[in-house]
Amino acid sequence: MSYQLLRGLRVVESSAFVAAPLAGLTLAQHGADVIRVDMIGGGIDYGRLPRVPGTGRSLYWTGLNKGKRSIAVDLKHPEGRELVQALATAPDAPGTTGGVLLTNIGTPWLAHEALAARRADVISCTIQGHADGGTAVDYTVQCATGYPALTGPGSAAQPVNQVLPAWDIACAYHAAFSIMAALDRRRSSGAGAELKLALSDLAYAMLSHLGVLAEAELLQQDRAALGNHVYGAFGRDFATADGRRVMVVGISAGQWRSLVAACDAAEAIARLEARTGLDLTDEAQRFEAREAIAALLEPWFAERPYAEVARVLDAHRVCWGTYRTPREALADDPRCGIANPLFERISTLGVGEHLAAGAALRVTAEAREPIRPAPLLGADTDAVLHEVLGLPAGAIGRLHDTGIVAGPEHDPTFKPRR
Amino acid sequence: MSYQLLRGLRVVESSAFVAAPLAGLTLAQHGADVIRVDMIGGGIDYGRLPRVPGTGRSLYWTGLNKGKRSIAVDLKHPEGRELVQALATAPDAPGTTGGVLLTNIGTPWLAHEALAARRADVISCTIQGHADGGTAVDYTVQCATGYPALTGPGSAAQPVNQVLPAWDIACAYHAAFSIMAALDRRRSSGAGAELKLALSDLAYAMLSHLGVLAEAELLQQDRAALGNHVYGAFGRDFATADGRRVMVVGISAGQWRSLVAACDAAEAIARLEARTGLDLTDEAQRFEAREAIAALLEPWFAERPYAEVARVLDAHRVCWGTYRTPREALADDPRCGIANPLFERISTLGVGEHLAAGAALRVTAEAREPIRPAPLLGADTDAVLHEVLGLPAGAIGRLHDTGIVAGPEHDPTFKPRR
Numbered sequence: 017m018s019y020q021l022l023r024g025l026r027v028v029e030s031s032a033f034v035a036a037p038l039a040g041l042t043l044a045q046h047g048a049d050v051i052r053v054d055m056i057g058g059g060i061d062y063g064r065l066p067r068v069p070g071t072g073r074s075l076y077w078t079g080l081n082k083g084k085r086s087i088a089v090d091l092k093h094p095e096g097r098e099l100v101q102a103l104a105t106a107p108d109a110p111g112t113t114g115g116v117l118l119t120n121i122g123t124p125w126l127a128h129e130a131l132a133a134r135r136a137d138v139i140s141c142t143i144q145g146h147a148d149g150g151t152a153v154d155y156t157v158q159c160a161t162g163y164p165a166l167t168g169p170g171s172a173a174q175p176v177n178q179v180l181p182a183w184d185i186a187c188a189y190h191a192a193f194s195i196m197a198a199l200d201r202r203r204s205s206g207a208g209a210e211l212k213l214a215l216s217d218l219a220y221a222m223l224s225h226l227g228v229l230a231e232a233e234l235l236q237q238d239r240a241a242l243g244n245h246v247y248g249a250f251g252r253d254f255a256t257a258d259g260r261r262v263m264v265v266g267i268s269a270g271q272w273r274s275l276v277a278a279c280d281a282a283e284a285i286a287r288l289e290a291r292t293g294l295d296l297t298d299e300a301q302r303f304e305a306r307e308a309i310a311a312l313l314e315p316w317f318a319e320r321p322y323a324e325v326a327r328v329l330d331a332h333r334v335c336w337g338t339y340r341t342p343r344e345a346l347a348d349d350p351r352c353g354i355a356n357p358l359f360e361r362i363s364t365l366g367v368g369e370h371l372a373a374g375a376a377l378r379v380t381a382e383a384r385e386p387i388r389p390a391p392l393l394g395a396d397t398d399a400v401l402h403e404v405l406g407l408p409a410g411a412i413g414r415l416h417d418t419g420i421v422a423g424p425e426h427d428p429t430f431k432p433r434r
Numbered sequence: 435m436s437y438q439l440l441r442g443l444r445v446v447e448s449s450a451f452v453a454a455p456l457a458g459l460t461l462a463q464h465g466a467d468v469i470r471v472d473m474i475g476g477g478i479d480y481g482r483l484p485r486v487p488g489t490g491r492s493l494y495w496t497g498l499n500k501g502k503r504s505i506a507v508d509l510k511h512p513e514g515r516e517l518v519q520a521l522a523t524a525p526d527a528p529g530t531t532g533g534v535l536l537t538n539i540g541t542p543w544l545a546h547e548a549l550a551a552r553r554a555d556v557i558s559c560t561i562q563g564h565a566d567g568g569t570a571v572d573y574t575v576q577c578a579t580g581y582p583a584l585t586g587p588g589s590a591a592q593p594v595n596q597v598l599p600a601w602d603i604a605c606a607y608h609a610a611f612s613i614m615a616a617l618d619r620r621r622s623s624g625a626g627a628e629l630k631l632a633l634s635d636l637a638y639a640m641l642s643h644l645g646v647l648a649e650a651e652l653l654q655q656d657r658a659a660l661g662n663h664v665y666g667a668f669g670r671d672f673a674t675a676d677g678r679r680v681m682v683v684g685i686s687a688g689q690w691r692s693l694v695a696a697c698d699a700a701e702a703i704a705r706l707e708a709r710t711g712l713d714l715t716d717e718a719q720r721f722e723a724r725e726a727i728a729a730l731l732e733p734w735f736a737e738r739p740y741a742e743v744a745r746v747l748d749a750h751r752v753c754w755g756t757y758r759t760p761r762e763a764l765a766d767d768p769r770c771g772i773a774n775p776l777f778e779r780i781s782t783l784g785v786g787e788h789l790a791a792g793a794a795l796r797v798t799a800e801a802r803e804p805i806r807p808a809p810l811l812g813a814d815t816d817a818v819l820h821e822v823l824g825l826p827a828g829a830i831g832r833l834h835d836t837g838i839v840a841g842p843e844h845d846p847t848f849k850p851r852r
Contacts, residue, residue: 255591300485342650373641
C-alpha cells in the first residue's frame with residue numbers, strides 16, 4: 017500500500033542490487049512514478065537468489081521493485097541509450113515533474129553533464145561504492161567500520177560479518193531523502209543538482225555521528241566485543257524454560273525499573289549495589305555491572321516458559337522482544353501479517369500470491385493505495401514511451417522490430433499460457 | 435560540512451537516542467535550521483556512553499547533534515510545553531518555512547492534533563517502537579527479524595545480535611525522507627500531515643522488500659547461517675600471511691572474473707567446475723560451491739602479506755575491503771580523515787578538538803559550509819525565543835528567572851573558566 021504524497025513526481029531508475037532499487041521503491045511507495053530501466057533480458061541482479069522454482073523469478077528482485085513501471089531497452093545500442101536519456105530529461109507536463117535520475121551504474125552516457133545538456137535542471141543521484149569511483153558493496157564496507165570485530169564472539173582475528181545489508185539500506189533511504197532535498201530546492205530556485213552518495217562515505221560519517229571516531233581519537237580506545245550485551249546500559253538475551261529466547265533492555269531509567277520489577281529482582285539488585293558500591297539507577301554503572309546483572313536475572317527466565325515470561329514482561333511494560341525466524345514471525349506475530357495495515361496479499365507474475373509490505377510510514381487519515389506487484393521486464397515499455405516521450409505507435413513498433421526495446425514477452429521468466 | 439539545499443526550513447526536534455536525533459542531524463547537515471528541545475539539565479540520552487573524562491560530556495550525544503541549535507526548557511511545566519508547541523507551529527516568515535516537528539517522544543502535549551489546532555498545516559513525524567504504542571528499541575526489533583540466528587556462528591538457540599543500530603539508522607533516514615515528502619505535498623497543496631514511523635514496521639517491511647518473507651511463505655524456508663559467506667553468490671573473508679583479514683566478493687560476473695584472475699585461480703576453478711559439473715559463471719552455482727571456492731582461494735591469501743594482497747587485488751579491480759578497527763581506519767584509510775572532503779576538524783565544548791563528518795552526500799560544484807559542533811544545552815535558548823517567537827528580552831529574562839528556560843550555564847557539562 018502506498019501513499020500519494022509524491023503524486024506527479026517521475027523518477028527514472030537505472031540500477032541493480034539493493035541500495036538504488038530500495039531508494040526507488042521508497043519513492044514509489046510514497047506516490048512517485050518510478051520507471052525502472054533494464055537491459056532486455058534483465059540486468060545483473062535479475063536472477064539474484066532466492067528464485068521461484070519453475071519460473072526462476074527472483075523473490076529478491078520482485079521484493080525490491082514493487083510499484084515501479086518497467087521498460088526494457090538495449091542499453092548497449094546508442095538508440096537505446098538515447099531513449100533513456102530522453103526519459104530522464106523529459107520536460108515537465110501539467111501535474112507532472114520529471115528530470116530525476118536515480119542510479120548506481122556509473123556510465124558515461126548517463127553522466128550528469130550528459131543529462132544536464134538536455135535538461136539544465138536535471139537532478140541525478142548516483143549511489144557509489146567509494147567516492148573515488150572504486151567498487152564496493154555492503155560487505156566490503158562494513159569490514160572497514162570495525163563492527164565485525166565487535167559482533168557476537170567476533171574479534172579482529174575472527175570478525176563476524178553482519179548479514180543484514182545495513183549500509184545498503186541506510187544508503188537507500190538517504191538517497192531518497194537527498195533527491196527530495198534537491199527537488200525542494202529546485203522547486204524554489206529552479207536549480208538542478210548532481211548528487212553522489214558513496215557507501216563508504218556514509219559508513220565513515222556514521223562512525224562520526226555515533227561518537228565512535230571521537231572515542232577512537234580522543235579516548236584512544238576501540239570498543240570491545242560484548243556478545244549480546246547492549247553497549248552503554250543494560251540489555252541482553254535470555255533463554256526461557258522451554259527453549260525460546262528473548263531480548264530485554266533497561267536503557268532508560270524507566271525501562272530498568274520495569275525490568276527489575278518484572279523479574280522480581282529489587283532485593284537482589286539492592287544487594288548487588290551494596291556489594292559493589294555501584295548505583296544501578298545510572299546507565300553507565302548498569303553497563304559496568306552487566307555480567308552480574310545478567311547472572312542475577314538468568315534464573316528468572318530459565319524457570320519460566322515463554323508464555324509466562326511474555327505475559328509478565330508485558331504486564332510490567334518492559335522493553336523486550338522475541339527471537340524469531342521469518343517463518344515464525346509470519347505464524348506468530350500479528351505485526352508481520354495482514355492484521356498490520358501496511359501488509360497486503362498480492363499476486364506477482366511468475367511468483368504467485370504472497371504477503372507483501374507497502375510503505376512502512378503511516379500517514380494518519382490518508383488512504384493507502386493498493387500495492388502494485390513488481391512488473392515483468394518491459395511490462396510498461398510501450399506505455400512509458402508513449403506517455404513520457406510522446407512516441408506514436410508506429411515509432412514504438414519500429415523500436416521493437418529493431419530490438420531497441422522489448423515488451424514483457426521477452427522477460428526470461430515469462431511463461432505464456434499454452 | 436553541510437549543504438544549503440534546505441535553507442529556510444525550520445524543524446523542531448524533541449528526541450532522544452539514535453533514530454530521531456540522526457534524522458534531525460540529516461536535515462541539519464543539508465541546511466535546515468534544526469532546533470533541538472531538551473529538558474533543562476538534559477534528556478535521557480544526554481549522558482549516554484562514551485563520555486569525555488573530566489567534563490562527562492557524551493561523545494554519542496555530541497556526535498548526533500552537530501549543527502543543531504539547542505533550547506533548554508522545563509518540559510514538565512505547562513508554560514515550557516506551551517513554548518515548544520509555539521516553536522513547532524510558529525508561522526512562516528519570508529524565506530523561512532516552519533511548522534515541522536520531529537520526535538520520538540509520544541506525549542499528549544506534543545500530539546499532532548494539539549499542534550494542528552495551532553497551525554493547521556503542521557507536519558509532525560513521530561518515530562515509534564511499535565505502531566500500537568508498545569515500546570521497542572533497535573535490539574528488541576532486530577531479534578524479531580531472524581537475522582541474529584543467521585549471523586556468524588548464530589543459530590535460533592544461540593542468536594548473535596548485530597551491534598550496529600541498523601534499524602535506528604534506517605528509521606532516521608526514512609524519517610528525514612518522509613518529512614521531505616510531506617513538505618513537498620504541503621508546498622503544492624497546503625496540507626499538513628501526521629507521520630508515524632515504527633521501528634518494527636520498518637523492519638518487517640524490509641523483510642518483504644528483501645524477499646525474505648516471500649521465501650519463508652512460498653518456499654517454506656528460513657535461511658541458514660552462512661558464517662562470513664555472502665548469500666546468493668560468492669564472497670568471504672580471508673586471512674593474509676601477516677594476520678590481517680580482507681573481505682572479497684564475486685557477486686557480479688565481472689567481480690568474479692577479477693577475483694579469479696587476481697588469485698591466479700582460473701585453472702583450479704576450471705578443474706572444480708569439471709569435477710562438480712557446476713558453471714561458476716552463474717552466481718547461484720558459485721553460491722552452491724562457496725565452500726570449495728573458499729578452500730581453493732585460501733592458500734593464495736595465506737601465502738601473501740597484506741600489502742601484496744592489497745596491491746594485486748587493486749590491480750585486478752577486485753571488489754574487496756579490509757577489516758579495520760576505528761583507530762586503524764583513522765590511522766590507515768584516507769577515506770576516513772581530512773583527506774576526504776566530508777571530514778573536518780572541529781572543536782566541541784566539553785570535548786575538545788576532533789575529527790567530525792558532515793553530510794555524506796556530495797553535491798557537485800556546491801560549497802560545503804563548515805560543520806557546526808553540537809551545542810551546549812540551551813546555547814540558543816534566547817536566540818530561538820527571540821527569532822522564532824519574537825519574544826522581547828524582558829519576557830525571555832522572566833522565563834529564565836522562573837526556571838521555564840535555561841541557557842548553557844545550566845548544562846551539566848558546562849565548566850566555567852576559573
